Structures are given as structure tokens and as C-alpha cells.
Amino acid sequence: MLNNISLKKKLSGLLAIPLLLFxxxxxxxxxxxxxxxxxxxxxxxxxxxxxxxxxxxxxxxxxxxxxxxxxxxxxxxxxxxxxxxxxxxxxxxxxxxxxxxxxxxxxxxxxxxxxxxxxxxxxxxxxxxxxxxxxxxxxxxxxxxxxxxxxxxxxxxxxxxxxxxxxxxxxxxxxxxxxxxxxMHWFIYIIIALCALVIGITGFGIIRRITKSVDHILHRVRQVSEGNLLNEGQAAHYKDELGTISESIDVMANGLRELISKVLVSAEAVTTAAAEISATTDEVARGNLYQAESAQTASEVVTKLSEGVRTVSQRAKEATHLTINTNKDAIACGNTVQESLSSMNLLSQRMNELEKDSNQIGNIIGVIDDIAEQTNLLALNAAIEAARAGDQGRGFAVVADEVRKLAERSGEATKQIANIIKGMQHSTQESVKAMTTTEKLYQQAGDALGIIVRRVGEVAEQTEEIASASVSQASQSQEVMKQIESIASISEEAAAAAQQTASSSQSLGSLAYQLNTMVKRFRI
Structure with a gap:
């Protein structure tokens, strides 16, 4: 019965009962x-x-x-x-x-x-x-x-x-x-004793109820302060103010237990996501390093290609000079033909080497394109993992987006280089064909000097074309060098972004570990 009476009414009753008896x-x-x-x-x-x-x-x-x-x-x-x-x-x-x-x-x-x-x-x-x-x-x-x-x-x-x-x-x-x-005096004493007994019993019951409620509240508060959330509280509470406070504390402890459980799950998910992001970032960094190395190799190949083009241009100039001398000195045509034939052989070898170098550059460009595609995929995976991490992975999502943009730029640059290389290969093939034709003409020069004289003009024209093609190849080689340097710069930026992403993922993992450590002090 006392359980459903408010604390105010209990205390009022404790005062009213003796007054009423009095x-x-x-x-x-x-x-x-x-x-x-x-x-x-x-x-x-x-x-x-x-x-x-x-x-x-x-x-x-x-x-x-x-x-x-x-x-x-x-x-x-x-x-x-x-x-x-x-x-x-x-x-x-x-x-x-x-x-x-x-x-x-x-x-x-x-x-x-x-x-x-x-x-x-x-x-x-x-x-x-x-x-x-x-x-x-x-x-x-x-x-x-x-x-x-x-x-x-x-x-x-x-x-x-x-x-x-x-x-x-x-x-x-x-x-x-x-x-x-x-x-009458004895009767008064007995009445006073009975009143004291009634007051004592009533007061003891009320105080015991209040003390029991206060002890439960103190026990629950002490458990919560120590991180013990295993106890779900009482099934039923008194209907007075202390019972309401006790029920509110139990509700608060249960809500805190559910919140800590969710935080633990989220912290573990963030830790796992941070580890996955870190691993993905390592892969991106390795890809960027490989891309930078490939760009360096391509730069060296293009340098050699430029040297070959300059050599071809020089040889073309020499061939033009020999052709002019042939027109002036028909008597020395045989010797000049032999010298020109040797020069043509050397030029043919150089053109073949140039064709091989062009093919090798094409292969390297294909590798660089594959690396750019892999980088783009890794950036996409990193963005997905950052989205799964929520607000804590927002910074990493920005970095992943920058990596993806760099990968797209690398892919576009690679495509441009591939187009340039194809043009160079086409020009080289044309040069090889021209050199083959010229060589055949020089071989026939020994049998028909007249034919050589007639073909000297043609040789001069072909030589001029070779020189022009060589100049064009030199210009294209410079463009290729610029594109390769751009790829190298993009690779360096991607590597820096990957390092920043790795640092962010490590910080995220550290924060998740600290959060997990702090939350684990609660027993649920």
C-alpha cells in the first residue's frame, strides 16, 4: 500500500498522524x-x-x-x-x-x-x-x-x-x-505510548521504504559510474518520487547500454574500414611508384628516339648533299653511289631501330594506361570505403576523388602519347619504305648509271621528305617528352595524395582504436 503513495503524502502522513492522535x-x-x-x-x-x-x-x-x-x-x-x-x-x-x-x-x-x-x-x-x-x-x-x-x-x-x-x-x-x-494519567501515558508506537511503526515503515529506494538509486548510479551496465534494473518501481527517479535511472542505464553497444559496433566497423582504406592506399602508392618508374623508362626511350631522329635528320642532310654532288660530278657517281649505298644501309638500320623503339614506347604506353585504369579502380574502391566510414571518412573521400581525377588525367595523357606514338610509327614505316626503295635504286646504280642520274632528283626529293619527317619526329618526340613529364608529375601528385590518404587512414584507425578502448570500459 505504501509503495503507491507519493513521498510528499508519506511525509505529510508522518506529521499528520501524530497530530490527529494528539x-x-x-x-x-x-x-x-x-x-x-x-x-x-x-x-x-x-x-x-x-x-x-x-x-x-x-x-x-x-x-x-x-x-x-x-x-x-x-x-x-x-x-x-x-x-x-x-x-x-x-x-x-x-x-x-x-x-x-x-x-x-x-x-x-x-x-x-x-x-x-x-x-x-x-x-x-x-x-x-x-x-x-x-x-x-x-x-x-x-x-x-x-x-x-x-x-x-x-x-x-x-x-x-x-x-x-x-x-x-x-x-x-x-x-x-x-x-x-x-x-486518567495512566490512560494518558498509555495513549501517548500507543501514539509513539504507531508513529514509530509508521515512521519506520516510511523511512525503510525511502531508504530502500535511495539505496537502490545509489547502487544503480554507482554501477553506471563504474561502467557496469549489465544490470537491467528492477522489474517494478514504487509510485512515489523516489520510485520515479529510480525508474528514470534504469531507463537511462538501459539506453546508455544500447548506445554503447551501437558505438562498439560502429568503432569496430570504422577500424575495419580504416584497415581496408590503408591497404587500398598502399596499393595505390605502389601503383603510383610503378607508374613513375614506367614514365622514367619511357622518358629514357624517348630520349634515345630523339637522338635517333636527329641522326636520321643528319643523314638525310648528308644524302641531300651527296645527291647534289652527284648531279655536279657524274664521273664520281660510282664512288658516290657506293658511299650513298653505305649511308642508306646505315640509315635503314637506324630506321629499323627507330621502329623498334616506337613499338617499345607503344608497349610502355599500354602499361601506363593499365596502371592509370588500376589507379582509377583503386580510387573508386577507396571512395566506396570512405562512404562506408561515414563522416569520419569524409576527408579520405576527398583524397580518393583527387586520386581518381589524377588517374583520369594520366589515362588521357597516355591516350595522347599513344596517338603520337602511332603517328611516329606511321612516319617511321613510311621512312623505312622510302629507304628500301632508295636502297634498291642504289643497288641498280652500278648497272645503269644513266638510271642513277635520272633518279638523282627523285633521291633528292625522298631525302628532303626524310628530313622533313625527321623534323616532324623530333617535334613529336618533344611532345612525347612533355606528356611523359606530365605523367611523372601526376604520378608524384598521386603518390603524395596516397601518402596523405594513408596518414588520414592511420589517424582514423588510431581514433577508432581510442574510441573502442574508451567504450570497452563499459560492461554490457
């Missing part, structure tokens, strides 16, 4: 005291005082009646005086009977007729009857003039005993009131 006891004591006062008034005044007064007055009247009777017996009285004395005697006798009758009525109403005199053990009824008998006998004899003093004395003795009885009754009533007061 009021009830005070009202009862006031009523009891009024009853005792009324009884004491009745016994002391209506019974003792009034009856005693009636008896004393009756005794006085008997004394006066006796004097009047004795005065009547005196022969010296005149007729008027004698008549007055008889009247006084008759009045006194009447007053005696009236007063004794009233005293009888009062004692009858208060149930005193059966009470006995302490010494003579004669009841009030017997004393009244004896008085009535002897006083009636005395009054009758007095009227007849033959009064007997023995009847008078017996009647007066009865009145005296009644007076003594009334005095003793007054003393008894005083003693009874004293006893009642003592009983």
Missing part, C-alpha cells in the same frame, strides 16, 4: 475531564453539600423544636406566646420532615440508600427509617404533651449518623476522583 486524545481528555467535573459537582454539591445542609438544618430544627416544646411546658407563658411557641413547634416539625424527605430523595436518586455507615454498618435506608419512626413517635407524643426524650435522641442520632455518612461519602468521592485522576 487532537483525538485531547478531545477525549477534555470530554473525560468535563464528565469528572460534572460528576464531582453532582457528588460534592448535589449529594454531599446539599444533603448535608438539609440534614444539618433538620438537626437544627429538631433542636429548636425541642426548645419550643420545653418552652410550651412553662406555665408562665401568656396565651399569645404559648400559641406562638406551638406554631413554631409545628413549623419546625414540618421543616424537619420536609428537609429529611428531600435528603431521602437526593440520596435515593444517587443510589446511596444501600450504603452503610463505616462504624455502625447501618445502611442509609435503615437510618432514615429509624429516624422516621422515632421522630414520628416523638412528634406524636409532643402533640399529646407526653414527649419522650429517648425518641428524640434516637432520631437525632440517626441524623448525626447520616451527617457522618455524608462526610465520609464526600471523602470517598474525593478519593475516587483522585483515583480517577491517577487512572
Amino acid at each position: 487532537v483525538v486524545v485531547c478531545l477525549y481528555l477534555i470530554q473525560r475531564n468535563n464528565a469528572d467535573l460534572s460528576h464531582m459537582k453532582t457528588m460534592m454539591y448535589d449529594v454531599s453539600a446539599q444533603t448535608t445542609s438539609l440534614i444539618l438544618n433538620a438537626d437544627r430544627d429538631m433542636y429548636q423544636a425541642q426548645i419550643a416544646y420545653q418552652t410550651i411546658g412553662n406555665s408562665q407563658l401568656s396565651g399569645a406566646e404559648l400559641q406562638q411557641q406551638k406554631q413554631d413547634l409545628s413549623d419546625n416539625i414540618g421543616q424537619i420532615m420536609e428537609r429529611v424527605g428531600k435528603a431521602r430523595d437526593i440520596m435515593t436518586e444517587n443510589g446511596l440508600l444501600a450504603e452503610k455507615h463505616e462504624k455502625t454498618q447501618i445502611t442509609v435506608q435503615q437510618n432514615l427509617d429509624r429516624f422516621q419512626t422515632h421522630f414520628a413517635s416523638w412528634s406524636d407524643k409532643t402533640a399529646a404533651g407526653t414527649s419522650d426524650i429517648a425518641d428524640f435522641d434516637t432520631a437525632r442520632e440517626s441524623l448525626n449518623e447520616l451527617g457522618e455518612f455524608l462526610d465520609a461519602t464526600a471523602v470517598q468521592q474525593a478519593e475516587l476522583i483522585q483515583k480517577n485522576n491517577v487512572s
Whole structure:
């Protein structure tokens, strides 16, 4: 029952109960005291005082009646005086009977007729009857003039005993009131003890309920402060303020336990994602390093290609010079043809080497293109992992996007280089074909010098084309060098971005580890 009462009502009840008991006891004591006062008034005044007064007055009247009777017996009285004395005697006798009758009525109403005199053990009824008998006998004899003093004395003795009885009754009533007061005191003590007992039991029950609720609240708060969230709390709570606080603490602890569980899962997921991002970043970094090395190799090949192109251009100039000399000096044509044939052979070899170098550059460009595609895929995977990491992977998502853009730029540059290389290969093939044709012509020059003379112009034209192609190849080689340098720069930027991503992923992993360590102090 106390479980569903509010703390305010419990404390109010703890104060109201003793006040209510105090009021009830005070009202009862006031009523009891009024009853005792009324009884004491009745016994002391209506019974003792009034009856005693009636008896004393009756005794006085008997004394006066006796004097009047004795005065009547005196022969010296005149007729008027004698008549007055008889009247006084008759009045006194009447007053005696009236007063004794009233005293009888009062004692009858208060149930005193059966009470006995302490010494003579004669009841009030017997004393009244004896008085009535002897006083009636005395009054009758007095009227007849033959009064007997023995009847008078017996009647007066009865009145005296009644007076003594009334005095003793007054003393008894005083003693009874004293006893009642003592009983009342004991009753008050008992009531106070009962009130104290009721207050103690009620207060102990209320304090025990409050202490139990406070102990539970302290225990739950201490468990939460120590990180112990295993206890789910009480199944039922009191309906007072402390019960509401206890229920709120249990709800808070349960919510904190669910939150810590979710944080643990999220921290483990972030740790796993950070590890995956770090691994992906390492792969991206290795790819960038490989791409940079490939770009360096391509740069070296292009350098050699440029040197070959310059050599071809130089040889073309020499061939042009020889052709001009051939036109001027037909006699020395044979020697010039032999020298030109040797130069053509060397030029053919150089062109073949240039074709091989172009093919090798094409292969390298293919490798670089594959690396760019792999880098783009790795950047896409990194962006996906960053999205899975949520807000904590946002920085890494930006870095992954930059890596992806760099990979796209690398792919575009690689495609441009591939187009340039294809152009170079086409030009080289054309040069090889021209050199083959020129070589055949020089081989036929020994048999038909005239044919050589006619073909000198053609050779000059072919040589000029070769020189022009060589210049074009040199320009294209410079463009290839720029593209390769761009690829190298992009690779360096990608490597730096990968390092930054790795650093961010390591920081993310460290933060996730710290979060996991802090959360694991809670026992759920």
C-alpha cells in the first residue's frame, strides 16, 4: 500500500498522524475531564453539600423544636406566646420532615440508600427509617404533651449518623476522583505510548521504504559510474518520487547500454574500414611508384628516339648533299653511289631501330594506361570505403576523388602519347619504305648509271621528305617528352595524395582504436 503513495503524502502522513492522535486524545481528555467535573459537582454539591445542609438544618430544627416544646411546658407563658411557641413547634416539625424527605430523595436518586455507615454498618435506608419512626413517635407524643426524650435522641442520632455518612461519602468521592485522576494519567501515558508506537511503526515503515529506494538509486548510479551496465534494473518501481527517479535511472542505464553497444559496433566497423582504406592506399602508392618508374623508362626511350631522329635528320642532310654532288660530278657517281649505298644501309638500320623503339614506347604506353585504369579502380574502391566510414571518412573521400581525377588525367595523357606514338610509327614505316626503295635504286646504280642520274632528283626529293619527317619526329618526340613529364608529375601528385590518404587512414584507425578502448570500459 505504501509503495503507491507519493513521498510528499508519506511525509505529510508522518506529521499528520501524530497530530490527529494528539487532537483525538485531547478531545477525549477534555470530554473525560468535563464528565469528572460534572460528576464531582453532582457528588460534592448535589449529594454531599446539599444533603448535608438539609440534614444539618433538620438537626437544627429538631433542636429548636425541642426548645419550643420545653418552652410550651412553662406555665408562665401568656396565651399569645404559648400559641406562638406551638406554631413554631409545628413549623419546625414540618421543616424537619420536609428537609429529611428531600435528603431521602437526593440520596435515593444517587443510589446511596444501600450504603452503610463505616462504624455502625447501618445502611442509609435503615437510618432514615429509624429516624422516621422515632421522630414520628416523638412528634406524636409532643402533640399529646407526653414527649419522650429517648425518641428524640434516637432520631437525632440517626441524623448525626447520616451527617457522618455524608462526610465520609464526600471523602470517598474525593478519593475516587483522585483515583480517577491517577487512572486518567495512566490512560494518558498509555495513549501517548500507543501514539509513539504507531508513529514509530509508521515512521519506520516510511523511512525503510525511502531508504530502500535511495539505496537502490545509489547502487544503480554507482554501477553506471563504474561502467557496469549489465544490470537491467528492477522489474517494478514504487509510485512515489523516489520510485520515479529510480525508474528514470534504469531507463537511462538501459539506453546508455544500447548506445554503447551501437558505438562498439560502429568503432569496430570504422577500424575495419580504416584497415581496408590503408591497404587500398598502399596499393595505390605502389601503383603510383610503378607508374613513375614506367614514365622514367619511357622518358629514357624517348630520349634515345630523339637522338635517333636527329641522326636520321643528319643523314638525310648528308644524302641531300651527296645527291647534289652527284648531279655536279657524274664521273664520281660510282664512288658516290657506293658511299650513298653505305649511308642508306646505315640509315635503314637506324630506321629499323627507330621502329623498334616506337613499338617499345607503344608497349610502355599500354602499361601506363593499365596502371592509370588500376589507379582509377583503386580510387573508386577507396571512395566506396570512405562512404562506408561515414563522416569520419569524409576527408579520405576527398583524397580518393583527387586520386581518381589524377588517374583520369594520366589515362588521357597516355591516350595522347599513344596517338603520337602511332603517328611516329606511321612516319617511321613510311621512312623505312622510302629507304628500301632508295636502297634498291642504289643497288641498280652500278648497272645503269644513266638510271642513277635520272633518279638523282627523285633521291633528292625522298631525302628532303626524310628530313622533313625527321623534323616532324623530333617535334613529336618533344611532345612525347612533355606528356611523359606530365605523367611523372601526376604520378608524384598521386603518390603524395596516397601518402596523405594513408596518414588520414592511420589517424582514423588510431581514433577508432581510442574510441573502442574508451567504450570497452563499459560492461554490457
